[in-house]
Amino acid sequence: MGSGCLKVTKYFLFLFNLLFFILGAVILGFGIWILFDKLTFISALKTSSDSFKIGAYILIAVGAVTILMGFLGCIGAVNEIRCLLGVYFTCLLLIFLAQIAAGLLIYFQQDRVKNEMSTVVQSLIQDYDPDSEEKKNIQDAWDYVQKQLYCCGWDGPKDWMNNTLLKNESYVSYPCSCFSNDSSSGFCTMDTANGTLGSDWWPVHSKGCMDGVQSWLSDNLGIILGVCTGVAAIELLGMLLSISLCKNIHNEDYTKVPKS
Numbered sequence: 001m002g003s004g005c006l007k008v009t010k011y012f013l014f015l016f017n018l019l020f021f022i023l024g025a026v027i028l029g030f031g032i033w034i035l036f037d038k039l040t041f042i043s044a045l046k047t048s049s050d051s052f053k054i055g056a057y058i059l060i061a062v063g064a065v066t067i068l069m070g071f072l073g074c075i076g077a078v079n080e081i082r083c084l085l086g087v088y089f090t091c092l093l094l095i096f097l098a099q100i101a102a103g104l105l106i107y108f109q110q111d112r113v114k115n116e117m118s119t120v121v122q123s124l125i126q127d128y129d130p131d132s133e134e135k136k137n138i139q140d141a142w143d144y145v146q147k148q149l150y151c152c153g154w155d156g157p158k159d160w161m162n163n164t165l166l167k168n169e170s171y172v173s174y175p176c177s178c179f180s181n182d183s184s185s186g187f188c189t190m191d192t193a194n195g196t197l198g199s200d201w202w203p204v205h206s207k208g209c210m211d212g213v214q215s216w217l218s219d220n221l222g223i224i225l226g227v228c229t230g231v232a233a234i235e236l237l238g239m240l241l242s243i244s245l246c247k248n249i250h251n252e253d254y255t256k257v258p259k260s
Helices: 002-036 042-048 050-079 082-108 110-127 136-149 157-162 164-168 210-255
Strands: 173-175 187-189
Touching: 002 050, 002 210, 050 082, 050 210, 082 210, 110 136, 110 157, 110 210, 136 210, 157 164, 157 173, 164 173
Parallel strands: none
Antiparallel strands: 173 187
């Protein structure tokens, strides 16, 4: 019975570590995506929020260590190495605590990230300049958001009336990415007589991007937290199995000691 229990525990631990390895790769992918993404408004968030960047680094570190531990756990389980299993358990515990910290950081910073996003977008719209190379990545990211969500501005098209260049042009131009059928960026000029116009006359989407952006942010943070929760559950199971396997290996070795 002891030998059979040892084998079952060993193979279960191997399978869980294989799944652990895969989920670690998913966490690592999430962290890299957040850190290096330049096509969506994630790039604007990283510019405005240090906590968002820190969360990405934590996810990358946890994902990388999780992959390593999944690999070492498989080796320790197959070869029944008690020392390696003990190190494996300790590292699992540390990773588990780090994931809790990352999850809490992301969860409790949601409102702060939303407020920072609003401030960044309003400032971006006000200073938007197609000829500016310094803010090109962030401006391209916001153009991408407006095109994908079919929206204009943060609260609505009137946000663009604060733009310095549009004011100087008496609002005869409008942001191209807000236009229903336009795929270009920068500003487009209306075919109209000279005069001061406004956002009510622009051929743009009438809704703001705030609801769509916040919905996207909540959905993706939910996915990240869900993956972290799944990995944490596997980690707890892995810790229990590693302790059980260590105990069984100890007992097996003890019975082999010659009796006097």
